[in-house]
Amino acid sequence: MKKLISMMVIFLISFASVFADSFDEGEKFYLNNDPVQAIPLLKKSLSEVRNPLAYVYLSICYYQNGEFQNSIDICNTGMKVSGTDKKVLCVNAGNSAFAMEDYNLAEQWYSKAMTADPEFAEPVLNRANARLNRKVYKSAREDYIRYLELSPQDVQRTQIEILIKLLDEQIVQDEYEEQMRLAEEQRIREEEERIRQEEERLAALKAEQERIEAEQRAEAERIALEEKARREKELLDQIASQLQNGDVENMTAGAEGTMDYGYETELE
Numbered sequence: 001m002k003k004l005i006s007m008m009v010i011f012l013i014s015f016a017s018v019f020a021d022s023f024d025e026g027e028k029f030y031l032n033n034d035p036v037q038a039i040p041l042l043k044k045s046l047s048e049v050r051n052p053l054a055y056v057y058l059s060i061c062y063y064q065n066g067e068f069q070n071s072i073d074i075c076n077t078g079m080k081v082s083g084t085d086k087k088v089l090c091v092n093a094g095n096s097a098f099a100m101e102d103y104n105l106a107e108q109w110y111s112k113a114m115t116a117d118p119e120f121a122e123p124v125l126n127r128a129n130a131r132l133n134r135k136v137y138k139s140a141r142e143d144y145i146r147y148l149e150l151s152p153q154d155v156q157r158t159q160i161e162i163l164i165k166l167l168d169e170q171i172v173q174d175e176y177e178e179q180m181r182l183a184e185e186q187r188i189r190e191e192e193e194r195i196r197q198e199e200e201r202l203a204a205l206k207a208e209q210e211r212i213e214a215e216q217r218a219e220a221e222r223i224a225l226e227e228k229a230r231r232e233k234e235l236l237d238q239i240a241s242q243l244q245n246g247d248v249e250n251m252t253a254g255a256e257g258t259m260d261y262g263y264e265t266e267l268e
Contacts, residue, residue, distance in 0.1 A: 023042065023054055026040075026057065030042070036065060039061050058074045059089060069100070087113045087117045087123070088113075094106045098126065103134045107127055111127060144167070
């Protein structure tokens with residue numbers, strides 16, 4: 001029994017040593033900037049004994065190897081694991097999204113990092129750059145100013161200050177152009193409304209003209225019908241008059257059609 005326990009202890013120590021070796025070897029390659037060799041070893045270590053650093057190393061190795069989506073995916077996985085450095089994973093995911101030119105996604109990851117640690121300067125600068133690429137100049141300017149507050153001794157301070165001044169000018173220009181755009185939109189709306197009202201006025205005039213013409217046609221038709229009825233009546237009256245005159249001529253008021261009583265006497 002003691003022998004069996006000893007063998008199990010030796011096996012577990014050996015097993016743990018193998019797991020540790022996978023991470024340690026992967027870490028060595030990572031530190032030597034050899035992501036191709038580091039990636040499979042670090043992945044293997046995650047399937048054995050999860051070292052929270054493996055997620056950070058893998059995200060960086062994937063980034064170095066140009067596998068940006070894999071870098072984001074491993075960061076997503078690491079965010080769900082206890083003990084991982086969440087703010088660093090967020091920054092690494094943001095950097096990979098930035099490399100993919102998905103600046104909106106990059107901004108989201110950097111914002112998560114800033115939520116995890118409001119005093120963490122790196123994601124502030126990176127988010128400023130993402131917003132600059134998105135042409136969200138006011139927000140980018142705010143981030144650059146915030147970054148200089150967090151890192152007043154940054155070697156890039158002069159360049160960042162110059163960039164802030166350029167952004168100030170750009171913001172003024174954008175505001176002017178926005179005012180011009182809004183004014184032009186208002187002018188177009190007013191012109192469209194004027195045209196609409198004019199079209200309605202013309203349509204009303206046309207409708208009124210059509211109504212008048214319809215009334216005139218109806219009146220003309222009424223007059224024509226009345227005139228037709230009048231002529232028909234005159235014709236009927238004329239015909240009736242002629243018929244009456246013809247009956248009178250066929251009748252007589254003389255005695256030439258009567259018999260004389262004298263003839264009757266003669267017969268007698």
